[in-house]
Amino acid sequence: xxxxxxxxxxxxxxxxxSACEETVLVAxxxxxxxxxxxxxxxxxxxxATTDRESVAAxxxxxxxxxFVSSDQxxxxxxxxxxxxxxxxxxxxxACTLEEAAILGAVVAESGVLFVPSETRVRLSPRHQxxxxxxxEGAFGRVLSVTYHLSGSLPEQWPGDPDPGWWADxxxxxxxxWIDHAIYGIxxxxxxxxxxxxxxSGVAGNLKYPDLSVDDFGAAVLRFGSGIVANIEVTWTAPxxxxxxxxxxxGTEASLAFDTLTGNLSLGGNLSVTGRWxxxxxxxxxxxxxxxxxxxVRGEAxxxxxxxxxxxxxxxxxxx
Numbered sequence: 486x487x488x489x490x491x492x493x494x495x496x497x498x499x500x501x502x503s504a505c506e507e508t509v510l511v512a513x514x515x516x517x518x519x520x521x522x523x524x525x526x527x528x529x530x531x532x533a534t535t536d537r538e539s540v541a542a543x544x545x546x547x548x549x550x551x552f553v554s555s556d557q558x559x560x561x562x563x564x565x566x567x568x569x570x571x572x573x574x575x576x577x578x579a580c581t582l583e584e585a586a587i588l589g590a591v592v593a594e595s596g597v598l599f600v601p602s603e604t605r606v607r608l609s610p611r612h613q614x615x616x617x618x619x620x621e622g623a624f625g626r627v628l629s630v631t632y633h634l635s636g637s638l639p640e641q642w643p644g645d646p647d648p649g650w651w652a653d654x655x656x657x658x659x660x661x662w663i664d665h666a667i668y669g670i671x672x673x674x675x676x677x678x679x680x681x682x683x684x685s686g687v688a689g690n691l692k693y694p695d696l697s698v699d700d701f702g703a704a705v706l707r708f709g710s711g712i713v714a715n716i717e718v719t720w721t722a723p724x725x726x727x728x729x730x731x732x733x734x735g736t737e738a739s740l741a742f743d744t745l746t747g748n749l750s751l752g753g754n755l756s757v758t759g760r761w762x763x764x765x766x767x768x769x770x771x772x773x774x775x776x777x778x779x780x781v782r783g784e785a786x787x788x789x790x791x792x793x794x795x796x797x798x799x800x801x802x803x804x
Contacts, residue, residue, distance in 0.1 A: 486512070490553050514533075558574060599790060624733060631733075634669075662704070666801065669716045
């Protein structure tokens with residue numbers, strides 16, 4: 486793991502790697518040695534270091550997860566790709582499409598895997614089941630989808646209320662909206678095998694007027710097939726008042742999930758009665774370690790590619 490700026494992702498990835506029998510957590514590299522040692526000790530990494538180049542030069546490292554800030558990510562990933570390391574990338578992978586294009590050329594030339602972080606939740610049991618329903622035509626023709634996530638300001642380190650790089654306009658392509666909307670965009674692109682063709686909506690600072698980035702965004706995206714997506718993501722929720730919701734409406738069935746109830750609700754021909762019924766949802770997240778192992782060995786296709794990172798970033802920047 487290189488970089489602990491996006492510590493939320495780094496912690497989860499380190500935990501998953503250390504728990505997998507087929508992987509070894511070789512090193513944690515971060516500019517702050519104390520942070521690196523904390524993660525290395527907690528999850529059993531073989532070493533902690535501030536020397537990123539030592540990770541690139543280590544023949545015992547097959548894959549590098551880059552969790553630096555978005556402005557640093559292209560350089561880190563390019564360095565590791567040139568060293569032949571497969572990659573898991575922080576989201577967004579870059580701040581601009583120009584930076585992303587340069588990185589994409591290096592990845593292609595190096596022939597390494599590039600898996601964007603936002604694509605890995607495709608493998609969660611819940612999303613896999615929704616994908617099967619979509620592919621089987623259970624919804625009929627999908628008309629519209631919704632993705633809502635209201636959260637509070639991110640912390641630059643656990644217990645530190647300063648958002649740090651997340652709210653620094655020089656280090657990110659956007660603020661509260663892009664932070665998690667990129668997950669919804671990737672999810673819908675994958676579910677429908679379709680791309681966004683237009684974007685509109687509202688973004689701004691509703692709660693934190695002094696932030697250099699937005700704390701609120703509500704987007705209306707239209708896909709090539711005509712599906713309309715409503716994506717609202719914020720940093721405006723009070724402590725303990727966050728909420729995540731997902732919805733889908735088709736001509737033959739509907740789906741809804743809300744963390745307020747914890748239920749996955751199904752209507753139309755996805756329910757026994759034809760009316761709304763409520764089920765216990767399956768797992769939401771997945772670190773995709775098994776897929777990464779199989780992909781590195783050449784036994785499976787990676788869950789996501791650099792092309793996904795490009796389209797996800799392009800859609801976010803268009804909004």
